[in-house]
Amino acid sequence: MNDLLSFWLDSLPALLDGLTVSLEVTGVALAIGFPLGLLLALGVQSKARSLNLISLCVVEIGRGAPALVVLQFAYFGLPQAGLTLSSFAAAVFALAWNTGAYTSEIIRAGLESVPIGEIEASSAMGMMRVDTLRFVIIPQGLRVAAPALLGFATQMLQASSLCFAIALPELTSNAYVIGTNTFRYMEILSLAGILYAAICVPATIAVGVLEQRLGKHTR
């Protein structure tokens, strides 16, 4: 037992470095992916044919292709086309696309949950479509989507472990490296799992609390 604890303690700095990278790559991917998801949701709803078509393509490819494939495409594939990305940039590219594609559906459902009557009232008062979106539809739609979006964010942190395939020194990669050096895979991967859980479990609880708070004025 003591042996295990001291092994964990020795490995912890490397894993915490890895966790930092995991959180960074997830954070940047979400910071790009959520707004992208909103834009795609609006694009998919748009009546403008070309916008609608482009949005649909981006969403369907992003949802259809496994994140691991997009990740490797960005890191190993794009250089062939003359675009070389760092492993961090490639990871952000792939995870942001994935986030945008999936969250666009979550956000679209949120936007569509806003009662048609409110939208009619808004246009009957002469409010421009863009104002109706900005003040009526998006604030309420995002509120509805928020819990699912934050749930998706924790999933994304877990999905960032795929970046180990493109040698990004994130939590899983670092744990794996320690494993190859010490052959104590079980112990080190357990610690990595605990660190992921240490972020995800409280986040899930926070989402539940948030969900209750957001519903407040409608009840």
Add this chain to the structure above:
Amino acid sequence: MMNLNPDTLKLPQRELAGQADKPILRLEAIRKVYGKHVVLDDLNLTLRSGEVVAIIGPSGSGKSTLLRCINMLGPATSGRVVVGDLAIDESIPPTAQQLTSLRRSVGMVFQSFNLFPHMSVLRNVSLPQERVLGRSRKDADKRSRELLARVGLAEKADQYPARCSGGQQQRIAIARALALDPQIMLFDEPTSALDPELGLEVLLVMQELARSGMTMLVVTHEMNFAETVSDRVIIMADGKIIEEGPSKEVMRDPQTDRAKRFLKAVKDR
């Protein structure tokens, strides 16, 4: 509390408004079809400035559809809507400018209130003024508070709509529409979602509004309101106006069989 005795309603403002006698809204040959189903059948109607007109009639007769044609929430298949100097051909998509000016002139109150639940009552009334009329937040809030006081809800300004009763919500919706200074107010069954007591508070506000000289077109099932508050009653059935005239005459002595049957049915309840 509420007195719908017709004699108390003859107030000078209304007489004055009547004298102006200027058509403010004209509907010309409004026709709306869904496939083969004719919802509105070449309907014509003129409202004079300050006039209060009630539209009654059985469900599915096209009353609400007609209101939605007027502000183009659901444009007609053909026909013309003339509001003041603005003439709109319903069969072609309006320009953005036409639509804006139409909707600035015509306010609407819905059966289901349609307040914005994520905004305080004050924001509900102020936001459209800021976005549509370009009023400053300060001016809009000032106007909102005046109107909320007018509908008896000054103290609700900082609440959320969900904390208000249905009757209060509808009065807020009326204040919200009035805040944009419309020339005409359309009411689409404003009390149908309310129990009689709460409906009464809304009717009182509408009665006060009618007295102040507002031009109103009211789709309603409130026969008392139709008879005593409105100047004129229109009975619709199957997409047509089947009877039209001064409120008391139409309500007490309808001429057509269809109108007689409808009025008998609602009055004998």
